[in-house]
Amino acid sequence: MKGVAGWLLQRVTGVLLIAGLILHFAVMHFSGTQQITYAFVMKRLSDPWWKTFDIAFLLTAILHGFNGFRGLAIEYVGSERLLRLSQTVIFLFAAGLALAGIYIVSL
Amino acid sequence: MRYRLQTGSFAWLIQRLTGIVLTLYLFLHLYVLSSLKDPLHYASVLKLMRSPLVRVSDAGLLGLVVGHALNGFRLTLIDLGMPTELQKKVFYTAFVLGAAIFIAGSVPMIKGGR
Numbered sequence: 001m002k003g004v005a006g007w008l009l010q011r012v013t014g015v016l017l018i019a020g021l022i023l024h025f026a027v028m029h030f031s032g033t034q035q036i037t038y039a040f041v042m043k044r045l046s047d048p049w050w051k052t053f054d055i056a057f058l059l060t061a062i063l064h065g066f067n068g069f070r071g072l073a074i075e076y077v078g079s080e081r082l083l084r085l086s087q088t089v090i091f092l093f094a095a096g097l098a099l100a101g102i103y104i105v106s107l
Numbered sequence: 108m109r110y111r112l113q114t115g116s117f118a119w120l121i122q123r124l125t126g127i128v129l130t131l132y133l134f135l136h137l138y139v140l141s142s143l144k145d146p147l148h149y150a151s152v153l154k155l156m157r158s159p160l161v162r163v164s165d166a167g168l169l170g171l172v173v174g175h176a177l178n179g180f181r182l183t184l185i186d187l188g189m190p191t192e193l194q195k196k197v198f199y200t201a202f203v204l205g206a207a208i209f210i211a212g213s214v215p216m217i218k219g220g221r
Contacts, residue, residue: 011186014179021176025212036153038146045143058133065130072123097133104141 003074006067013064020057051105058101066094118178118198125175132168159217166213173208177201 027044028036044050069090077083142152155161181201185194 007186011183014176014183018176018180021172038143038149038153041143041149058137061133065126065133068123068126069130072127097137100141101137104137104143107144 006071009067010064010071013060013067016060017057017064020053020060023053024057045105045107054105055102058105059098062094062098062101066090118182122175122178122182125171125178129168129171129175162217166209166216169212169216170209173205173212177205 045054070087073083073086073090077086139152139156142148178201181197184197189197
């Protein structure tokens with residue numbers, strides 16, 4: 001993926017995250033934390049729509065965050081070999097976090 | 108890379124630092140969610156989440172998120188070709204809006220018992 005695609009991905013996921021964040025905050029924080037009991041969370045997670053939203057939101061956040069890390073690596077890592085290594089490490093962390101997230105949410 | 112600290116480059120630097128913290132926070136967030144596997148464990152984590160320290164950190168997190176989101180939106184507008192003379196105006200508007208959201212959100216977070 002070259003520069004422009006990375007830049008565009010960052011803009012698109014960024015705007016999506018703002019929309020997702022408003023919903024996420026409204027449900028999880030302003031509905032009253034005393035309500036966020038085990039039963040509340042499990043009930044929401046058993047709804048396929050919420051589950052889909054949560055996974056999509058998480059994956060978008062991971063894509064945005066680690067694409068940002070990738071951008072930083074491209075900008076600050078001078079050596080070609082080190083850059084390739086850091087991009088691999090960033091990808092592995094992103095993939096690991098995504099898999100763990102999907103596993104946790106779909107439990 | 109060297110930065111000359113004017114409002115514009117300062118905003119870029121802030122964007123990078125908050126972005127790094129927020130991405131690392133994803134690990135912590137998923138770790139907390141992983142306690143959902145066990146109701147008893149979740150209850151103990153939830154108790155921790157209601158401690159004053161975590162509440163204050165939560166408010167700090169809200170500040171980072173709001174700042175990063177609004178600043179990112181502003182930078183996107185600039186990339187899309189917003190006229191230069193509007194830039195400062197948008198910067199201060201975003202700042203005031205962000206501060207308002209942060210205050211409105213963090214007060215109930217810290218006070219708790221919502």
